[in-house]
Amino acid sequence: MKLFITPGACSLAPHIALHELGIDHDTVAINLRKGEGQTPEYLARNPVGAVPVLETDDGRTITEVMAILLYLAQRKPEAGWIPADAIPLYERLSFIASELHKSFFPLFFGERIVSTPEAVAELAKTYKERLAPRFARVSEWLGGQDYLLGTFGPADIYLYVILTWWLRGMKESLDSWPNLIFFVKRMEARPGVRAALEHENLTPVLA
Ligand SMILES: N[C@@H](CCC(=O)N[C@@H](CS)C(=O)NCC(=O)O)C(=O)O
Numbered sequence: 001m002k003l004f005i006t007p008g009a010c011s012l013a014p015h016i017a018l019h020e021l022g023i024d025h026d027t028v029a030i031n032l033r034k035g036e037g038q039t040p041e042y043l044a045r046n047p048v049g050a051v052p053v054l055e056t057d058d059g060r061t062i063t064e065v066m067a068i069l070l071y072l073a074q075r076k077p078e079a080g081w082i083p084a085d086a087i088p089l090y091e092r093l094s095f096i097a098s099e100l101h102k103s104f105f106p107l108f109f110g111e112r113i114v115s116t117p118e119a120v121a122e123l124a125k126t127y128k129e130r131l132a133p134r135f136a137r138v139s140e141w142l143g144g145q146d147y148l149l150g151t152f153g154p155a156d157i158y159l160y161v162i163l164t165w166w167l168r169g170m171k172e173s174l175d176s177w178p179n180l181i182f183f184v185k186r187m188e189a190r191p192g193v194r195a196a197l198e199h200e201n202l203t204p205v206l207a
Helices: 012-021 040-045 065-075 087-108 117-142 154-169 178-188 191-199
Strands: 002-005 026-029 053-055 061-063
Touching: 002 012, 012 065, 012 154, 012 191, 040 053, 053 065, 061 065, 065 087, 065 154, 087 117, 087 154, 117 154, 117 178, 154 178, 178 191
Parallel strands: 002 026
Antiparallel strands: 002 053, 053 061
């Protein structure tokens, strides 16, 4: 199968999943800054021009991080990534997608929303403050566990990618949430995470 990625973007999550699950794949790099997400060919895959997109060997085109993670998990049931009671998994994935992931658009692209540097800074301040109780929520979910649901799975991968944006992209710290610091280090010790990072020419942020 073929995964369309932009190095370091949310597409890193399904990319890590492919490595962790040992699924054969190719990646195609899309340079969003150069407009490669807006070509007619790419828009035919995803009309909103976003990564990730997964093209499967049997001809399916799947968009959305959460859907791709769950699709990959279903392809390898032996990995046990979808528990019998999947509701906590969906709860965490949904929280990461809507409350965490989408909070970064105003942080990375504030100038697309408001026009003055002061307004961009104010927007960033507001969104960073909004993220704090949301990081506290995932930190509580982790508690003393290694992973969000106790055992490693798709929600951990998605959370890890978002936390790299906070640490590397925003140059912010996780000092208020020690569970999250341990979590990032734990994730970066995993060979599948390392392999995907290396493939995207990225280094671990904390390990
Ligand atoms: N809801 C989408 C969001 C995807 C998304 O935000 N992708 C970003 C990179 S992390 C992107 O491609 N942005 C390009 C754009 O919005 O033009 C998903 O879960 O896949």
